[in-house]
Amino acid sequence: MNDRQPGLVMCVCTGKCPGFSKMDIWDFINRVRVELPVEFGVIHPQLCEEDGDRYLADLLQAERPLVIAACAPNMQVKMFRDAFAARGMDVKRDMTPLDIRDMTTEEAVAKVAAALAGKDGGHV
Numbered sequence: 498m499n500d501r502q503p504g505l506v507m508c509v510c511t512g513k514c515p516g517f518s519k520m521d522i523w524d525f526i527n528r529v530r531v532e533l534p535v536e537f538g539v540i541h542p543q544l545c546e547e548d549g550d551r552y553l554a555d556l557l558q559a560e561r562p563l564v565i566a567a568c569a570p571n572m573q574v575k576m577f578r579d580a581f582a583a584r585g586m587d588v589k590r591d592m593t594p595l596d597i598r599d600m601t602t603e604e605a606v607a608k609v610a611a612a613l614a615g616k617d618g619g620h621v
């Protein structure tokens with residue numbers, strides 16, 4: 498069980514995906530970093546690509562739970578479970594996948610805040 502604050506990784510699907518066109522991604526990540534109980538907030542351009550796998554593997558060396566604000570949660574589980582398992586982590590426990598596509602900045606921040614407010618023990 499890991500009860501530290503989670504880190505948040507936003508993935509913007511190359512930055513060209515229309516799913517993120519309604520929000521200001523910089524306002525989003527800055528509000529998350531400053532206002533919400535996360536250890537850090539970062540943006541990755543394409544977390545499910547090979548360099549994203551390498552980035553995630555490096556990040557998970559810390560064995561810190563992560564909130565991943567990106568696309569469909571069931572897809573995230575499939576794409577990222579091996580990376581968590583490689584560190585002896587459980588993707589269902591240690592990753593909180595949030596779909597923030599087609600949201601405004603305000604809606605996306607509210608979604609992260611609600612997920613963090615539902616935090617239970619080490620699981621977000």
Ligand code: SF4
Nearest residue numbers: 508510543545567568
């Ligand atoms: S993880 Fe999801 S949001 Fe990120 S590039 Fe892959 S499909 Fe797009």
